[in-house]
Amino acid sequence: KCRIVFGSKEEQHGSDVRRIRRKVIDSSLPDTWEASDQNCKRVTLQSLSKEYQDVLRQFNTTMNGHYTNIVKIERIQNERWYKQYAAHREEYKRRDGNLDEKLLFHGCLNASSNQIIQECFNRSFAGVNGVVYGCGVYFHSHASYSHQYAKTSGTNERTMFLARVLIGKTCPGNPQMKVPPSGYDTTTDGKHIFVVYHDAGAYADHLITYQ
Numbered sequence: 001k002c003r004i005v006f007g008s009k010e011e012q013h014g015s016d017v018r019r020i021r022r023k024v025i026d027s028s029l030p031d032t033w034e035a036s037d038q039n040c041k042r043v044t045l046q047s048l049s050k051e052y053q054d055v056l057r058q059f060n061t062t063m064n065g066h067y068t069n070i071v072k073i074e075r076i077q078n079e080r081w082y083k084q085y086a087a088h089r090e091e092y093k094r095r096d097g098n099l100d101e102k103l104l105f106h107g108c109l110n111a112s113s114n115q116i117i118q119e120c121f122n123r124s125f126a127g128v129n130g131v132v133y134g135c136g137v138y139f140h141s142h143a144s145y146s147h148q149y150a151k152t153s154g155t156n157e158r159t160m161f162l163a164r165v166l167i168g169k170t171c172p173g174n175p176q177m178k179v180p181p182s183g184y185d186t187t188t189d190g191k192h193i194f195v196v197y198h199d200a201g202a203y204a205d206h207l208i209t210y211q
Contacts, residue, residue, distance in 0.1 A: 028086060033077050040118060041077040042207070051075065055162055055206050058103060062142040071157055071209040078204075081120050085164070085203040092168050092185075100167040103205070104139035104194060105160055107150030113159040113207055120199050121163075133173030134180070134187040136195040137202065139165050145192065159209050165202045167194055 002013040004020070011018045032051060034043055045052040047070075055073050093099050108116065116122070121137040140146050143160060150158035171180065173187025179197050180187055187195045196202050 028083060029077075029079065030082075032075070036077060039079050040081075042117065043075040043077060045073045045075060045206075055208065058162060059105075059143050059160075059208055062105075062144055063147065064144045066144055066147050067158075067210045069211045071211060074207045074209070076117055076204045076207060078117065078120075081200075082203055084120075084200040085166075088198065088200040089166055092166055096168070102139075102141070102165050102167055102194070104141055104163055104165045104202075105143045105146035106137070106139050106163055106202075106204075107146035107148065107158070107160045109151050110153040110157065110159045110209075113161070116161070116204060117207070121196065121202050121204070123197065123199065131175045133189055133193055134175070134177035134195045134197070136187070136197040139163060139194050139196065139202065141192040156211055157209055158211070159207060161204045162206045162208065163202050163204050165194060165196060168201075170194065 002011050004011055009020045011020055034041070045055070052073050056070065089099065089101065106121070123136055146160055147158070150160045152158055166185070168185030169183060170186040170188045171184045172190055173180075173195050177187060186197065186201070
């Protein structure tokens with residue numbers, strides 16, 4: 001048994017005294033997120049959890065067996081980035097009356113994944129792997145396609161994001177496009193590739209590390 005002293009916010013158990021801290025629940029954040037005092041937190045998912053299995057199922061559906069082992073799946077909790085994305089999403093809803101949001105893949109180097117988690121999908125790196133459909137950040141509906149950009153690290157591990165992407169109004173892209181044409185939000189190959197030009201146009205929901 002222990003005694004809770006609400007006035008001093010203490011938990012007393014014999015001679016042990018522990019300060020109790022409360023964090024206000026932010027309803028604008030996903031209810032699956034863990035409470036945190038940090039703006040950015042990486043949460044390793046338990047392999048038997050529904051969230052882990054849902055991400056793994058999406059990965060396996062289009063990965064076509066191009067891996068041997070899942071090292072870990074992490075939930076990315078970047079509050080500032082998520083709120084910017086959520087505000088952008090609400091703007092799309094008000095403007096269009098409906099929402100075209102997709103879960104898409106983005107493969108990258110491990111070092112790049114660490115930077116993305118802290119800073120978002122930065123368009124300043126656009127062009128590193130080509131700009132066939134425009135100078136933006138590329139996402140694909142098939143994990144097997146993004147796999148070719150998830151280069152191995154020294155530990156033979158690869159990293160790939162499963163991201164929420166706002167499609168909005170999209171049109172065919174070309175290498176000359178620095179931004180989408182007037183009236184459009186993204187560009188595409190017309191099938192599985194989508195190019196985003198706004199930093200709040202995508203959010204990295206999960207990072208999959210695999211071999």
